Amino acid sequence: MKYILVSSFLSVLSLATARIAEMAKAPIDFEEEWSKISNGTLEIKWYYFPTTQSLKIDIDKIQQVKIIRQDKGYAKNWGSGDFGTWWACDMKRNFRTHADQFYNVKVDIGETFKKGFTVNELDKFLVAIRKWLKVQNIAFE
Numbered sequence: 001m002k003y004i005l006v007s008s009f010l011s012v013l014s015l016a017t018a019r020i021a022e023m024a025k026a027p028i029d030f031e032e033e034w035s036k037i038s039n040g041t042l043e044i045k046w047y048y049f050p051t052t053q054s055l056k057i058d059i060d061k062i063q064q065v066k067i068i069r070q071d072k073g074y075a076k077n078w079g080s081g082d083f084g085t086w087w088a089c090d091m092k093r094n095f096r097t098h099a100d101q102f103y104n105v106k107v108d109i110g111e112t113f114k115k116g117f118t119v120n121e122l123d124k125f126l127v128a129i130r131k132w133l134k135v136q137n138i139a140f141e
């Protein structure tokens, strides 16, 4: 009896340990200076003013993703200019030499403010976010 208890305790323990190890190692699907996608979560870095804290979003809550090249439209470096989108900090957003290789991406999760951030490697970003999006609603402006 004791043996059974101990051995079942041990197997529960090893299951728990394996589960923790598995949880700790959720693969990173995409990461740049401005965002990270892992385990169904989009982390927008440098988001909050003035703390620079990240914002984490469940990707399955995203209703639309809008993308525009940085040389084709203006967006604030940090904060909101139009009361429609809050842009995470990117002090170079409007000062890039190769602005045609960077994108302003905003996601709509049905809140007052859309959440905006910079992406450089757009192809990789799209592969990563498509994997977790419930609504495949990606628009290019």
Ligand SMILES: *[C@@H]1O[C@H](CO)[C@@H](O)[C@H](O)[C@H]1NC(C)=O
Binding pocket: 022, 023, 024, 025, 026, 039, 040
């Ligand atoms: C991965 O996502 C699942 C479901 O949301 C969650 O339960 C789990 O804790 C997450 N793992 C990590 C490492 O964040």
